[in-house]
Amino acid sequence: MAKSTSSDVLTLIRSLRSAYAATPTNLKVVYMGIVGSFPFNSFLSGVLSCVGTAVLAVCLRIQVNKENKEFKDLPPERAFADFVLCNLVLHLVIMNFLG
Amino acid sequence: MAKMLFLPLLILLLFLFECESFSAENPTDRRLLVLVDDLAIRSSHSLYFKFLESRGYVLEFRLADDPKLALQRYGHYLYDGLVIFSPSVQRFGGSLDQAAVLDFVDAGHDLILAADSYASDLIRGIASECGVDFDEDPDAVVIDHVGYAVSEIDGEHTLIAADDFIQSDVILGEKKIEAPVLFRGIGHSVNPASTLVLKVLSASPSAYSASPKTKLSTPSITGSTIALVSVVQARNNARMLISGSLDLFSNRHEKSGNEQFVTEISKWVFHERGHLKAVNVTHHRVAELAEPAMYRINDDLEYSIEIYEWSGSSWKPYVADDVQVQFYMMSPYVLKSLSTDLKGLYFTSFKVPDVYGVFQFKVEYQRLGYTSLSLSKQIPVRPFRHNEYERFIPAAFPYYGASFSTMAGFFIFTIVYLYNK
Known part of the structure; x- marks a missing residue:
């Protein structure tokens, strides 16, 4: 039971995270419509950081899902290490591009 | 002896004669x-x-x-x-x-x-x-x-x-x-x-x-x-x-x-009237005196020129309100009328356009009966250097915030994921 609860919590956090990462993207597009595209590099890096994080979180979730037979040979630790590495690379690029 | 005196006198006379002839x-x-x-x-x-x-x-x-x-x-x-x-x-x-x-x-x-x-x-x-x-x-x-x-x-x-x-x-x-x-x-x-x-x-x-x-x-x-x-x-x-x-x-x-x-x-x-000359073309940044070798985009500058009219015996200040200066690169980016102090000095100030390249200050003045004035002076205009921009732009704060908050989110998520196993 406890096992299932913690798994549920994990699933919940993951969904929240995906949802959080995707929401600011829409907000930023609206903001740019109001303010204009002047610091365009900042806008792009802001949007891409959200989109990129969302995509990576979705990938992690697919890979650690036990019911997903496609990745049954891939250990969850490996999937998490990939996720962290990709995030580090993504944010390095974002920081450079932010201006 | 008389011959020797005569020669320098002749040269002097010729010299005086030369001085009186037509010149700028x-x-x-x-x-x-x-x-x-x-x-x-x-x-x-x-x-x-x-x-x-x-x-x-x-x-x-x-x-x-x-x-x-x-x-x-x-x-x-x-x-x-x-x-x-x-x-x-x-x-x-x-x-x-x-x-x-x-x-x-x-x-x-x-x-x-x-x-x-x-x-x-x-x-x-x-x-x-x-x-x-x-x-x-x-x-x-x-x-x-x-x-x-x-x-x-x-x-x-x-x-x-x-x-x-x-x-x-x-x-x-x-x-x-x-x-x-x-x-x-x-x-x-x-x-x-x-x-x-x-x-x-x-x-x-x-x-x-x-x-x-x-x-x-x-x-x-x-x-x-x-x-x-x-x-x-x-x-x-x-x-x-x-x-x-x-x-x-x-x-x-x-x-x-x-x-x-x-x-x-x-x-x-015979040019006793209507002969103009333009001298002392100067330009500099506002609140500076020296003429720069180059301007930066959006600089404020001051331009002045002196125009005189020949009266037959001396140069008199030329007074008109239609002298214009162009800031010109292929076409005039700035065209301004010059104000005058009625003593021959014409001046104006304007902002360098937000375009870089090799510009010219041009004065093309052609009026009925007057000799034409056509002056141009070349001046390059450079863009901002990389360290002349603002470091943080207020309009971009939401973008900065979004990027940093996703980083913080990633950090929190990592901790939660690792300690929930």
Whole structure:
């Protein structure tokens, strides 16, 4: 039971995270419509950081899902290490591009 | 001993003479060559020549077919101006010909050319090179049966009274020409496309150009398209006066505007009026004094220039409100009128446009009767250096916030994921 609860919590956090990462993207597009595209590099890096994080979180979730037979040979630790590495690379690029 | 004294004196005299001649600093002509058909013109036009001498000109009279005629010696022009009062000459003497006269003008010297009802092909050729076409019919003269001179009531009405002057104080002087000008001679037409030729005196609408002896067919030029006297200011600021009548300059017409007209227009032709110079072009950033080698986009700058007009003896401040400066790269990015302090200084300030490249400050000033001013000064404009931009842009704060909050989210998520196993 406890096992299932913690798994549920994990699933919940993951969904929240995906949802959080995707929401600011829409907000930023609206903001740019109001303010204009002047610091365009900042806008792009802001949007891409959200989109990129969302995509990576979705990938992690697919890979650690036990019911997903496609990745049954891939250990969850490996999937998490990939996720962290990709995030580090993504944010390095974002920081450079932010201006 | 006397010989030894004489030589330095001669050199000194020559030197003084050179100093007085036409130059950029002293643009009024000094030495004039007057070509005449016969020397009787010297007495029949004596009032005009006396006027020229009283203005300080040195006149040299020569017959137009004098075999020793020459405009230049050892590559230097001997005269500053040429007065051709020899309408019937078929061929000049000496080395002078049509090409030499035009070279003389191309070198920036001035010319007064008077034709008459018997103008030769040579005179017509020079005039047509200047953009003025005399009536091709050799017998044609200007006739006006309405506006003829009162003294010639009967007859052919070839002495006409013309008062259709050009509206320009600088060409004809500030004083209005009181009486009409009495004109007996041939008319010409000017090419309307030419911007250099100006009709100074036009015939009245009732005039026509035809031979008074033969039966009238269709006249080639009629009405106010007939120019009686025209001036040309070449692109090198050389000035020419072309008149269809030599009689215009003579002593004969006392009760007329002739004398005032020819003296005023001669002053203009010999650069006693309407000669401008521009000096001291400066530009600098606002609140700086030194002229920079380069501007940055969006800099504020100040531009100033001094413009003077030659009054015949000294440079006087030129006063106008229509002098403009252009900040120019392929097309003017900035076009501003200059304000003046009425002492010759013109100034303005403006912002460099948000475009980088090689610009020019340009002043192109062309006004009726004045010599043209055309100045340009090149100046590069550079973009901002990388460290001249703002480090953080307020408009981008939401983007910064979004990026950093996703990073924080990633961090929190990592901790939660690792410690929930």
